[in-house]
Amino acid sequence: MYSEKVMDHFSNPRNMGEIENADGVGTVGNAKCGDIMRIYLKVENDIVQDVKFKTFGCGAAVATSSMATELVMGKTIQEALHVTNAAVMEALDGLPKAKVHCSLLAEEALHAALWDYAQKNDMIIEGLEPPKADVHDGEEEEEF
Amino acid sequence: MANIYFDYAATTPTHPDVLAKMLPYFTELYGNPSSIYKFAQGNKTVLDVAREQVATAIGADEKEILFTSGGTEADNWAILGVAESYKNKGNHIITSSIEHHAVLHTCEYLEKNGFEVTYLPVDSDGVVSIDALKNAIKDNTILITIMYANNEIGTIQPIKEIGIIAKEAGVLFHTDAVQAVGHVPIDVIDNHIDLLSISAHKLYGPKGPGALYIKKGVKLKAFIHGGGQERKRRGGTENVPGIVGFGAAIERATKFMETESARQLILRDYLIEQVLEKVPFAQLNGHPTNRLPNNANISFDFIEGESMLIMLDMQGFCASSGSACTSGSLDPSHVLLAIGLKHESAHGSLRLTLGESNTKEQIDQFVEALIKIVARLREMSPLYEDYKKNNEV
Numbered sequence: 128m129y130s131e132k133v134m135d136h137f138s139n140p141r142n143m144g145e146i147e148n149a150d151g152v153g154t155v156g157n158a159k160c161g162d163i164m165r166i167y168l169k170v171e172n173d174i175v176q177d178v179k180f181k182t183f184g185c186g187a188a189v190a191t192s193s194m195a196t197e198l199v200m201g202k203t204i205q206e207a208l209h210v211t212n213a214a215v216m217e218a219l220d221g222l223p224k225a226k227v228h229c230s231l232l233a234e235e236a237l238h239a240a241l242w243d244y245a246q247k248n249d250m251i252i253e254g255l256e257p258p259k260a261d262v263h264d265g266e267e268e269e270e271f
Numbered sequence: 272m273a274n275i276y277f278d279y280a281a282t283t284p285t286h287p288d289v290l291a292k293m294l295p296y297f298t299e300l301y302g303n304p305s306s307i308y309k310f311a312q313g314n315k316t317v318l319d320v321a322r323e324q325v326a327t328a329i330g331a332d333e334k335e336i337l338f339t340s341g342g343t344e345a346d347n348w349a350i351l352g353v354a355e356s357y358k359n360k361g362n363h364i365i366t367s368s369i370e371h372h373a374v375l376h377t378c379e380y381l382e383k384n385g386f387e388v389t390y391l392p393v394d395s396d397g398v399v400s401i402d403a404l405k406n407a408i409k410d411n412t413i414l415i416t417i418m419y420a421n422n423e424i425g426t427i428q429p430i431k432e433i434g435i436i437a438k439e440a441g442v443l444f445h446t447d448a449v450q451a452v453g454h455v456p457i458d459v460i461d462n463h464i465d466l467l468s469i470s471a472h473k474l475y476g477p478k479g480p481g482a483l484y485i486k487k488g489v490k491l492k493a494f495i496h497g498g499g500q501e502r503k504r505r506g507g508t509e510n511v512p513g514i515v516g517f518g519a520a521i522e523r524a525t526k527f528m529e530t531e532s533a534r535q536l537i538l539r540d541y542l543i544e545q546v547l548e549k550v551p552f553a554q555l556n557g558h559p560t561n562r563l564p565n566n567a568n569i570s571f572d573f574i575e576g577e578s579m580l581i582m583l584d585m586q587g588f589c590a591s592s593g594s595a596c597t598s599g600s601l602d603p604s605h606v607l608l609a610i611g612l613k614h615e616s617a618h619g620s621l622r623l624t625l626g627e628s629n630t631k632e633q634i635d636q637f638v639e640a641l642i643k644i645v646a647r648l649r650e651m652s653p654l655y656e657d658y659k660k661n662n663e664v
Binding site (some may be wrong): 134137138140143145154158159160161162163164165181182183184185186188189 | 299574575577578581585594602613614615618650651652653654655656
């Protein structure tokens with residue numbers, strides 16, 4: 128069902144944990160739908176110095192969080208903002224169709240953490256939208 | 272690494288003795304039972320033997336057993352068949368909110384086609400409300416379809432009570448007994464059952480065959496139109512090897528049921544007790560005692576089921592879950608929601624169904640692995656982090 132990369136990131140997640148006194152924290156998803164992601168950022172001189180995650184969710188949710196943190200580590204804020212769900216999926220060698228929403232969740236969690244960082248520092252990150260209340264809004268179940 | 276299989280409700284292996292009885296009917300005795308020559312006529316006889324074996328297992332007459340392509344077809348036939356054949360009497364069907372999708376989706380299909388369906392609620396143990404059933408029966412009710420035992424949480428329904436109520440109301444009673452046959456004793460006469468679905472692969476028979484018990488006097492039209500097989504009610508050349516295996520398997524399962532179910536019940540209770548004792552924030556789903564002897568369903572707070580299953584799989588354990596991620600939709604199991612579980616608890620459920628190969632040692636190995644897996648996933652869970660912060664654990 129999952130690629131080897133997904134299984135690797137699920138079994139050995141990178142950057143799992145918390146950052147105390149993080150510069151930005153974003154939590155998205157909801158328990159109702161079975162996935163919640165939280166991303167912590169440490170930012171210095173516009174660079175993501177450290178990033179960690181915690182995820183309640185399926186194998187794909189854990190793997191996409193892990194990959195998303197790996198892709199933004201050491202990047203500038205603008206570079207981090209442009210780590211899309213497509214990039215996360217590609218880096219994981221793809222996801223099953225039913226799990227694409229997990230990669231969206233990773234992108235949203237990252238954006239929510241960046242938004243929190245911007246709010247705390249009273250700054251505007253160009254191109255960053257405020258986080259949605261629920262990432263599953265507007266998502267429709269497939270009819271079989 | 273050898274697998275340790277705790278998913279017998281999903282399917283069972285075909286028992287080697289059963290397979291041995293099936294094999295000649297693939298390559299040597301391949302005649303079509305409808306053919307006239309002697310070579311094929313023997314295959315008509317073996318179908319009758321299997322029909323007798325299935326009938327005996329549930330206290331029915333062999334004429335009342337019609338072979339199908341499994342439990343799903345039997346459920347579809349029972350419900351759609353009654354709807355079609357009794358529509359002049361009424362258009363109301365009563366079922367429960369925790370049925371298998373083979374029943375639920377068939378009822379939903381009928382709802383879109385002019386029928387009215389009542390979905391009875393269940394209590395927190397998963398038992399159908401008898402009062403709600405009595406209140407739901409109307410003049411136009413033609414069918415009550417309630418499962419014998421639930422496939423997810425194992426709860427056994429008060430079948431005899433339901434049968435009596437149906438009989439007194441003059442309403443037909445169908446039960447999906449796919450999870451129960453071969454595991455608990457069943458008597459269609461004593462329980463006033465009119466229609467009952469069975470599947471071979473849940474009782475150490477092959478995947479493919481199933482049967483619908485249709486009580487004498489219940490008029491059900493043909494479901495699959497074709498040749499004159501199954502007394503003109505289910506067309507199509509019979510699955511002879513499969514049906515031979517089905518008969519052998521159900522006879523075997525019935526023979527060993529008393530001892531094997533007693534053995535599995537002890538293992539089940541040991542498993543439940545060990546998990547609840549050694550894993551914090553865990554709870555049993557389904558009725559504590561009145562449940563299938565091989566079913567344990569446990570929810571773990573703060574973690575999600577699919578992750579648990581993958582980690583268990585990496586260590587060779589096969590199990591299942593009611594999480595959304597294993598159902599292919601965003602919603603977790605309708606059964607777990609119906610018994611009142613919160614969404615997050617339903618997502619974090621684990622179903623373990625035992626079978627003939629399982630031992631106490633396997634359960635000990637499993638519990639040891641599970642303790643670590645649950646702890647690991649909680650360490651990764653933002654829900655657990657929040658819980659700890661809020662409760663200063």
